[in-house]
Amino acid sequence: MNNEILWVIRLGLAEKLFSREQALATLKAVGRDAQMMEFAQQLIDGDIVHEQEMSRLETLLAQAHERAQVGPPPGNPLLDEDTPAPAPAPKLSVASHVVKPAASAPAAPPANVKPSGPKPEFAFDKIGTMDDAALAAGLRKLLIATGEHGASDLHLSAGSAPFIRKHRAITPLSPHPLKQEDALRLNTALLASHQKEIFLDRKDYDFALALDADHRYRVNLMFHKWGASGSYRMVPAGIPKxxxxxxxxxxxxxxxxxxxxxxxxxxxxxxxxxxxxxxxxxxxxxxxxxxxxxxxxxxxxxxxxxxxxxxxxxxxxxxxxxxxxxxxxxxxxxxxxxxxxxxxxxxxxxxxxxxxxxxxxxxxxxxxxxxxxxxxxxxxxxxxxxxxxxxxxxxxxxxxxxxxxxxxxxxxxxxxxxxxxxxxxxxxxxxxxxxxxxxxxxxxxxxxxxxxIMENVVLELYQQKRISKETALINTSTRNVRAKVV
The missing domain is CATH 3.40.50.300 (P-loop containing nucleotide triphosphate hydrolases)
Structure with a gap:
């Protein structure tokens, strides 16, 4: 079991956010090899942490992440009843964010994402045979693979073939359009029950999705004439310089x-x-x-x-x-x-x-x-x-x-x-x-x-042979500047 989960349990018990029995049940559900955010998500899905307590959980996760960098908590929070609660951590602003179905505070070092990974793969033709757990696991792998491939967006839309966008170019992931029922199941596979209700009611839904500390996404779900559609924008791991x-x-x-x-x-x-x-x-x-x-x-x-x-x-x-x-x-x-x-x-x-x-x-x-x-x-x-x-x-x-x-x-x-x-x-x-x-x-x-001025910068990029003539012309409108491009 990693130090982050141990600290979540220790701090959660001290804050009376959950009981020791609830912590044990949650750990049993996710397994001892789970990550902190999987444990936190199970607390939410198991109705142990309710919506009005989300801000407390967010702060607790940020504190657990920081303390885990130093080492594990004193004693075993799952076993020892007599270990004193840790001293309160300095009051932090809620900089971590928990959004169902996941959330995270980023690890200190940025992830080493390799933008040259293989093209993402998914058995889109077998969605109907997958249960909800398998579908959710498959979508998580697809999202991670999309980022590692260097793509910026993943699109899953009913009536259209799934595709990714990399350097503005679109690449299909399957020759077959998604069926209406498959698109709806796929795009709601990672939603908590209350999120799914919101989406089905509003027909539009924006949220941030965090699979773990290194894989975050900005998601837009909506309905169009053929059914449900989802756009998943990759958020860079770590904070950009x-x-x-x-x-x-x-x-x-x-x-x-x-x-x-x-x-x-x-x-x-x-x-x-x-x-x-x-x-x-x-x-x-x-x-x-x-x-x-x-x-x-x-x-x-x-x-x-x-x-x-x-x-x-x-x-x-x-x-x-x-x-x-x-x-x-x-x-x-x-x-x-x-x-x-x-x-x-x-x-x-x-x-x-x-x-x-x-x-x-x-x-x-x-x-x-x-x-x-x-x-x-x-x-x-x-x-x-x-x-x-x-x-x-x-x-x-x-x-x-x-x-x-x-x-x-x-x-x-x-x-x-x-x-x-x-x-x-x-x-x-x-x-x-x-x-x-x-x-x-x-x-x-x-x-x-x-x-x-934008046009002068575009012209300079063209003269440095960093962009094509066509790109330069599309992004300039002044006659004098276009004459220098031509």
Whole structure:
């Protein structure tokens, strides 16, 4: 039995989260070779830990993970009645996350995932002959194999052949479309009973899935005209480093993180790496500052263990009703940094701008392609009567915008292209006057301040022979730049 489970039992008994008999029954159900998260999941599935106790279990798992790095607990928590309970661990923010059917706090070292593993395999034609346990085990293996193959997504949709996406290219895993009943069973195989009820009721369901500390996924389930469909996005094991993302002008980006108030926006289309960049920025703050960071995500993907900072991660759904509700509450929770997974509606954007003006550093993401579009989207959600006031607020609070894309590289992988806008006096004047069309000129003259324009970055990647001519043309629109590509 590993030290993590022993610590979970010791701490759980001390906290009266479960009894010794319940711990023994849980261990018998999962086996003595099980991992901590399998044990935790059985506590949930066996109705030993209920929904209202999930936050206590999350904190307990984080503490057990940290203590297990040092060694096992004193005595045998399954046998000795007289061993004193351990001293309370320092109060941590709930940085680990338990989501049915699994959850985890990441191990300290990142996993060594080999992106050149074999193509994932699964007996899709035999789903009808599998029982629920075999189907769940098979899906777990398929998800792990997909990540080890280097794919970013797995799609399991009724009426379509299962496929994976690797470097933007789609590869079928079977020549046969999934039957309606097979797709539903497969996509609900890893759901707890209450999650399945939510999915069948709402017809849409987003959640984070953690098979263990090294294998995490962002999952979207939905129904379409042929039946159930699931999209599984691989979440990198471990916390990404800012230096490893391929972004330009890192000194400029790091300077943005030195501010103690203001608004920083990370933007880009779906699949552009916004979540990874956001996680890297939080990790950088966590290591270099001593602050309270509150994140609001949908769902939690990259788990941030407290280092220099106290990190509180909240998920829309299990922990809060909406981004707006969490952001409103965050202002009363003594934060220094507020991270918003997505700025998507008027109330959330208005609250984010307000928070950035009142002494908080706010970092958020938007689905926009460049700095000018980002500003237009940010401002246009407000009614005309508020435009003058909100433009003045944004001009004052905005620190910078990082727009990014992932482009197919000539070597078969992906290459990052990013546009960086840093707020200065000229930018602030344009925002107040509503002249976003003139941003490009100001950004071109702001190279010394660390600014860069997406089209120029794409052209540079083409000239370095890192992307193809076709990719360069698709990602440029200005006549002068396209002429240099042709």
């Amino acid at each position: 800012l230096d490893d993302l391929g972004l330009r002008n890192l000194d400029t980006i790091r300077k943005l993180l030195t501010y103690h108030n203001g608004l920083i926006l990370i933007t880009g289309p779906v699949g552009a790496g916004k979540t990874t960049t956001l996680a890297a920025l939080v990790a950088e703050l966590n290591e270099k500052r001593e602050d309270h960071i509150i994140t609001v995500e949908d769902p939690i993907e990259v788990v941030q263990m407290p280092k220099g900072c106290n990190v509180t991660q909240r998920e829309v759904g299990p922990h809060t009703k909406s981004f707006f509700t969490a952001l409103k509450g965050a202002l009363r929770e003594d934060p220094d940094v507020i991270v918003i997974g997505e700025l998507r509606d008027l109330e959330t954007i208005e609250m984010a701008i307000s928070a950035s003006e009142t002494g908080h550093l706010v970092i958020g993401t938007m689905h926009t392609s460049d700095a000018a579009t980002t500003l237009n989207r940010l401002l246009d959600v407000f009614p005309p009567a508020q435009q003058t006031q909100i433009r003045a607020s944004v001009a004052e609070s905005l620190r910078g915008i990082i727009c990014q894309r992932l482009l197919p590289a000539l070597d078969g992988g992906l290459v990052s292209a990013c546009e960086i806008m840093i707020s200065n006096t000229a930018i602030q004047a344009l925002i107040r006057e509503g002249k976003s069309q003139s941003l490009r000129n100001v950004m071109e003259t702001g190279v010394k301040e660390g600014m860069c």
